[in-house]
Amino acid sequence: MSVSFLLRRLFYGLILMVGVVILNFMLIRLAPGDxxxxxxxxxxxxxxxxxxxxxxxxxxxxxxxxQLWIYISGVAQGDLGQSFFFNQPVATLIAQRVLPxxxxxxxxxxxxxVIGVFLGxxxxxxxxxxxxxxxxxxxxxxxxxxxxxxxxMLIVLFASIIPIFPVDGMQSMRLRGASFWVQALDVxxxxxxxxxxxxxxxxxxxxxxxxxxxxxxxGSDYIRTARAxxxxxxxxxxxxxxxNAALPILTVAGMQFGNLISxxxxxxxxxxxxxxxxxxxxxxxxxDYPTIMGVLFFASAMVVVANIxxxxxxxxxDPRLKGx
Amino acid sequence: xxxxxxxxxxxxxxDTRHGAVTALDSVSLSVNAGETLGVVGESGCGKSITALxxxxxxPSPPGRVAGGAIRLLGEDLTKATDARMRxxxxxxxxxIFQEPMTSLNPVFTIGAQIAEAIMLHQxxxxxxxxxxxxxxxxxxxxxxxxxxxxxxxxxxxxGMRQRVMIAMAVSCQPKLLIxxxxxxxxxxxxxxxxxDLLNEIQRDFGAAxxxxxxxxxxxxxxxxxxxxxxxxxxxxxGTADNVLDNxxxxxxxxxxxxxxxxxxxxxxxxxxxxxxxxxxLLGAGCAFAARCDxxxxxxxxxxxxxxxxxxxxxxxxAVEEGRI
Numbered sequence: 001m002s003v004s005f006l007l008r009r010l011f012y013g014l015i016l017m018v019g020v021v022i023l024n025f026m027l028i029r030l031a032p033g034d035x036x037x038x039x040x041x042x043x044x045x046x047x048x049x050x051x052x053x054x055x056x057x058x059x060x061x062x063x064x065x066x067q068l069w070i071y072i073s074g075v076a077q078g079d080l081g082q083s084f085f086f087n088q089p090v091a092t093l094i095a096q097r098v099l100p101x102x103x104x105x106x107x108x109x110x111x112x113x114v115i116g117v118f119l120g121x122x123x124x125x126x127x128x129x130x131x132x133x134x135x136x137x138x139x140x141x142x143x144x145x146x147x148x149x150x151x152x153m154l155i156v157l158f159a160s161i162i163p164i165f166p167v168d169g170m171q172s173m174r175l176r177g178a179s180f181w182v183q184a185l186d187v188x189x190x191x192x193x194x195x196x197x198x199x200x201x202x203x204x205x206x207x208x209x210x211x212x213x214x215x216x217x218x219g220s221d222y223i224r225t226a227r228a229x230x231x232x233x234x235x236x237x238x239x240x241x242x243x244n245a246a247l248p249i250l251t252v253a254g255m256q257f258g259n260l261i262s263x264x265x266x267x268x269x270x271x272x273x274x275x276x277x278x279x280x281x282x283x284x285x286x287x288d289y290p291t292i293m294g295v296l297f298f299a300s301a302m303v304v305v306a307n308i309x310x311x312x313x314x315x316x317x318d319p320r321l322k323g324x
Numbered sequence: 325x326x327x328x329x330x331x332x333x334x335x336x337x338x339d340t341r342h343g344a345v346t347a348l349d350s351v352s353l354s355v356n357a358g359e360t361l362g363v364v365g366e367s368g369c370g371k372s373i374t375a376l377x378x379x380x381x382x383p384s385p386p387g388r389v390a391g392g393a394i395r396l397l398g399e400d401l402t403k404a405t406d407a408r409m410r411x412x413x414x415x416x417x418x419x420i421f422q423e424p425m426t427s428l429n430p431v432f433t434i435g436a437q438i439a440e441a442i443m444l445h446q447x448x449x450x451x452x453x454x455x456x457x458x459x460x461x462x463x464x465x466x467x468x469x470x471x472x473x474x475x476x477x478x479x480x481x482x483g484m485r486q487r488v489m490i491a492m493a494v495s496c497q498p499k500l501l502i503x504x505x506x507x508x509x510x511x512x513x514x515x516x517x518x519x520d521l522l523n524e525i526q527r528d529f530g531a532a533x534x535x536x537x538x539x540x541x542x543x544x545x546x547x548x549x550x551x552x553x554x555x556x557x558x559x560x561x562g563t564a565d566n567v568l569d570n571x572x573x574x575x576x577x578x579x580x581x582x583x584x585x586x587x588x589x590x591x592x593x594x595x596x597x598x599x600x601x602x603x604x605l606l607g608a609g610c611a612f613a614a615r616c617d618x619x620x621x622x623x624x625x626x627x628x629x630x631x632x633x634x635x636x637x638x639x640x641x642a643v644e645e646g647r648i
Contacts, residue, residue, distance in 0.1 A: 225421065225492075228413055228414065229418070229440070229444060229492060230410045230412070230413040244430065318430070320476065
């Protein structure tokens with residue numbers, strides 16, 4: 001039963017991805033600006049013949065629908081086209097950068113959920129206590145402050161005042177060729193600040209959300225039942241209540257994943273993280289359509305996968321959904 | 325013989341926006357080992373707060389035990405530590421609640437919830453506790469208990485859930501079982517079954533039952549002794565036969581008159597005019613005076629004490645003066 005549920009979800013995800021590909025393709029074509037001019041501009045001295053040549057080379061002279069068909073059949077075969085700017089297959093460009101982005105996004109997601117929910121649970125125990133007020137204040141600040149500002153402030157703090165974390169890139173040059181574990185540790189060391197920056201905004205949201213959700217659940221009859229059978233406070237908070245409070249948290253976690261990816265693009269730019277963010281940024285500035293579409297495609301795929309995972313975790317958290 | 329449970333001059337207050345309100349005012353009750361005490365009264369009369377006070381489950385803040393003593397086997401529970409109360413709850417005293425639909429945790433199987441109650445108080449492994457849980461489910465009349473133990477609460481009817489609650493409550497063979505309106509939320513046919521089950525359980529396990537209800541019929545069927553409560557005070561107490569056949573206090577008489585009589589086919593259903601006054605508006609006099617036909621100037625001025633005026637104790641000036 002669960003397998004058929006998974007297959008159905010994957011099938012929906014596939015249909016969604018086809019829609020995403022078509023929409024991406026259309027949106028970019030609708031934007032003003034002539035890519036042939038941009039490509040020519042990179043090379044310098046654009047005559048009409050050169051522009052015509054570029055259009056033929058890149059298939060830009062064909063009708064829109066034909067271009068779309070060529071693109072979709074390409075994507076289906078794993079060919080995301082050729083980058084105008086980098087002059088390399090887009091799939092290769094993305095493959096080189098997708099792992100650092102996934103590493104950053106997932107680390108930030110786990111950090112924000114674990115720390116945020118923990119703070120929220122503790123705060124819910126005493127809704128009028130000092131910690132609860134602290135969580136509310138931190139949550140408001142975390143939510144209000146733009147991510148690039150947090151990033152720059154962290155850079156200022158850790159680059160000049162207490163220089164204990166690297167603030168640039170993902171690896172130290174001098175450790176290239178060292179053993180796997182040394183390199184892994186080095187990457188983790190580099191990961192701290194970007195992941196923290198990205199996690200801070202969402203951490204605050206999870207803290208607030210789980211505080212509210214837990215306060216709601218802690219007033220339930222079944223919590224009173226748990227007390228009546230002699231359960232301790234920790235079991236009541238983290239076993240009886242949290243599992244019930246998890247549903248709204250999971251919902252938000254699934255929805256926030258897309259925002260997290262767009263946040264990651266900014267954080268990558270600030271910390272010079274070698275992920276897809278930098279690639280997206282460069283390709284947008286240069287009107288490098290195939291690369292933009294490739295990045296969007298991958299970001300959408302990550303969101304679709306995250307949503308499937310959210311659906312599965314719902315069914316873990318709430319047995320009432322299993323029969324449906 | 326010393327009573328199992330002895331409540332003496334218990335005073336419980338709640339902090340509200342009207343200031344501290346007295347929810348229980350010098351309540352004294354006792355439950356002997358193995359007997360059933362019925363506590364009867366309208367909504368808001370303090371019967372549930374009395375039960376929650378014994379269990380140490382009065383929400384605090386805003387609630388507070390402001391005076392008096394609750395002695396279980398001679399030990400004053402109002403002075404017990406949190407850890408001691410946790411050890412007693414579920415083991416020596418257990419409670420069944422009014423709302424079977426919401427009193428079980430929706431994300432755990434019923435077997436696991438009963439097994440948890442057992443493991444909290446007994447040195448027994450998870451397998452042993454689950455085996456015991458299945459036996460208890462069988463004992464409270466759940467068919468094919470072994471399979472049903474893996475069900476979640478939403479897969480059971482209200483009556484079945486109340487049976488599960490009873491199984492959980494008696495899992496550690498408590499000496500005192502508090503049942504707070506255990507049948508109010510159930511169908512009439514199921515109500516009778518639950519009362520039968522409680523009677524059987526009492527016979528087999530030897531537990532004393534404190535049955536909280538507003539249903540005089542339930543009292544007649546179940547209780548050995550009765551305490552009638554009104555506006556946070558016990559206003560009449562005695563053996564069930566005495567109180568039902570020869571009620572002294574005008575309020576008790578009203579309650580008994582309210583029982584619909586199937587033999588009487590004519591006339592309207594009887595009711596007690598008016599409502600229980602809000603606790604923060606209680607004056608110096610008898611709280612029932614405004615609804616009482618026999619009230620005079622003294623009733624409005626002076627609170628009657630619970631005194632023995634012949635048959636059994638009642639708190640009424642009119643009874644004391646022989647006016648009724």
